[in-house]
Amino acid sequence: MTTLELQFGGGLEALFSHKKQMEVRVPDESVRTIKDLIEYIRTTLIRERHDMFISQGTLRPGILVLVNDVDWELVDAREYVLKEGDHISFISTLHGG
Template identity: 35%
Template sequence: MAVKILIPNSLQKYTNNQAILEYTIDTVNELIRNIETDFPEIRNHLTDDNGKLHRFLNFYVNNDDIRFLDNRETKLKDGDEVSIISAIAGG
């Protein structure tokens, strides 16, 4: 069993139109590295030039925001679900 990653519509064009990715990984940091390795065009849309996650993206592990866990060092286990949510602004 693996960790399931839900990709938002706005980023699916960089994952060959895949809405769900699966990896066997231990941390969110590994997840990001794997996605950026497998889909290099997504890199600039996930992280800035210093490797920091863009502030307009939110990562949730089983509905828990990683900012309130261990950020990129948040541990993952088989069966976890990671959602990448694009922040939406409007008025």
């Protein structure tokens, strides 16, 4: 299991019982990259309104993703391999994020 710190902002916290931050343990064998993490979040953590997070099988446009406070585009984006203790932030820029 890998433990990650997830943070949500810009209105996305409404999808997660209004929690802005949570620690999540994900299975190493099925959640290796951010792409896997996004699917894990959709299927495991979001109870309703999946369309606010995922659109057409990918992260919705307008959501900024930071990996350890660095734009995910600088660390291989969806293919970034998750590490123990990573801090992943999802911030909607469409809701004042």
